[in-house]
Amino acid sequence: MDKMKMETPDLVAGNIEKIGEIFPNCITEGMGEDGKLRKAINFDILRQMLSDEVVQGDEAYEFTWVGKRAAIVEANKPIRKTLRPCKEESVDWENTENLYIEGDNFDVIKTLYESYFHKVKLIYIDPPYNTGKNYIYRNDFSVDKEEYLEQAGQVGEEGKLVSNPKTYGRFHSAWLSMIYQRLLLARNLLTSDGVLVCAIDENEQATLECILRELFIEDSYDHVCVSVVHNPRGVQGKNFSYTHEYAIFVFPKDIKAIADRKIDDEDVDWSQLRNWGSESERTDAKNCFYPIIVKDERIIGFGDVSPDYYHPMQTEKHGDEFYVYPIDKQGIERKWRYARQSVDKIRDMLKVRKTSSGYEILLGKTFGVQKTVWNDKKYDANEYGTKIVGELVKGGGFSFPKSLYTVYDAVYAATANDKGALIMDFFSGSATTAHAVMQLNAEDGGKRKFIMVQLPEETDEKSEAYKAGYKNICEIGKERIRRAAKKIAEENPDAKFDGGFRVFKLDDTNMKDVYYGAAEYSQLTLDDFESNIKEDRTDMDLLFGCLLDWGVTLSQKHSIEEINGCRVHTYGNGAIIDLMACFDNNIPEDVIKTIAKKQPLRVVFRDSSFADSPAKINVTEIFKLLSPDTVVKVI
Ligand SMILES: C[S@@+](CC[C@H](N)C(=O)[O-])C[C@H]1O[C@@H](n2cnc3c(N)ncnc32)[C@H](O)[C@@H]1O
Structure with a gap:
């Protein structure tokens, strides 16, 4: 029986395989960190394969910065993390198809990678702008670590929020690595007709566009930078008063990906x-x-x-x-x-x-196509952002939310013709995107679903939000969704929309180190193997850990039943069950048979679910007989 991997995929190995399929002559063997031989790319040959002239120099048209390569390496590395379900903080856990995930989005995207590969129709993001006053989340300190450490007051441990002041020598590079890593991974979550919308201001608009043109090549994608007048009063600069920011739309060239403006817009003929x-x-x-x-x-x-x-x-x-x-x-x-x-x-x-x-x-009139300047009072971030959040979540004031209607119009533009679309926002802040998705569904009967990702960034102890009991931004975001759903339901009594969400929290893997490298331990006892799962993990943690490992989405129907004293999980929306699981010890044969008779696609047990090897072999035999197509694994 195969063991579950319980770590995110090794993207480098996958990429090498794919290149090897097209250019087998570029595959060579290299030595891994563990001293073992593994496949590698001969870049000189690959470069030559991609050029019809003899490649000599190193010069190429590219946008680069200090740390770009390290950012790629970091993005491709597998991690041993998981998402732990939190039913208590969820709303309508049984029926909802929306997700709220707490954690650093870099790791969260990695954990979701297989389950949501090519499944997201719209990614809308509003990352921290690189204003010099914001904190950014740094995953990788491998670039010039020493130099970093010299910057007193600007460093944290790896994987912590750190400030990125304009005086810092790598001011742009640090931000670019942060955003590039995330987009490098996230682009693979988009469907082939998927749309990406990035909000940004003048600080990094130009550089972000360069990154987007690299990741979404111009032969296949259109790039449109929309100006959004979000602050009509303007922020006074030395020479100019800033009244607008940007929403960069990236979408496939060969289809009509962006819907015309909504017909209730004032200037439609x-x-x-x-x-x-x-x-x-x-x-x-x-x-x-x-x-x-x-x-x-x-x-x-x-x-x-x-x-x-x-x-x-x-x-x-x-x-x-x-x-x-x-x-x-x-x-x-x-x-x-x-x-x-x-x-x-x-x-x-x-x-x-x-x-x-x-x-x-x-x-x-159909010339209501989207305009490249969004100038309407509804895009005012103060009137329709800060005030809306403030009214919904009393005291939960959140700095710089988007206007609800800026996000609403972006979601509408990308999904008006795909009302079942999955929409993801991995810098979700006060969850404006979730609010906009629910509002739009209530109005047009859509069944769009959302995935919000947000770091549990602590609120300032002196802030109103903290005093009102919101200790981190996730608390504000979740509460906003609860209240917004209630308000939308009150205002649209006949509307049917999904106002719930399942909460998950990023955490270290459910497995102990011994699970991954038993060979590294010299004196392992049987106990060590039996307890290869961390003590504080529940069977729900294990179930969702396995779903991620197996690339199954997290919003499907789930039920638990008691069969002969064992807790058996059934998971999936379709007539054919996606996955069944039981993590109890010494599972009796009749329970195994009951599961096998349901012929699920996948089944997972704990290694320790079976008394001994013959019992394990027996399980394999039972499935061979009753459900030969089921893939059975253990953790
Ligand atoms: C500009 S705000 C987004 C505001 C949001 N559009 C709204 O309307 O409320 C950016 C958010 O990204 C969050 N963030 C920053 N780095 C993150 C990371 N690495 N992972 C997840 N969230 C992050 C910040 O905490 C902040 O709430």
């Missing part, structure tokens, strides 16, 4: 859906003459007409519904511009307007 002029009458296209049914000033469907019946009224009342026909003011039966099916598809672009005698249907 409206025209009649009814045709006018030549060839605009009912007889010119019979399938374009039908009633559009309106209720509560919204289109709810389409009706039928009998072929020869003349409709005298433009609007007919049927109970509390209104049937609107394409009849003009002179009473001439004209036609709608499109047949029923086409109009149904553009419902989002239609508006119902009340007239003196009934209703008319208007179509928003």
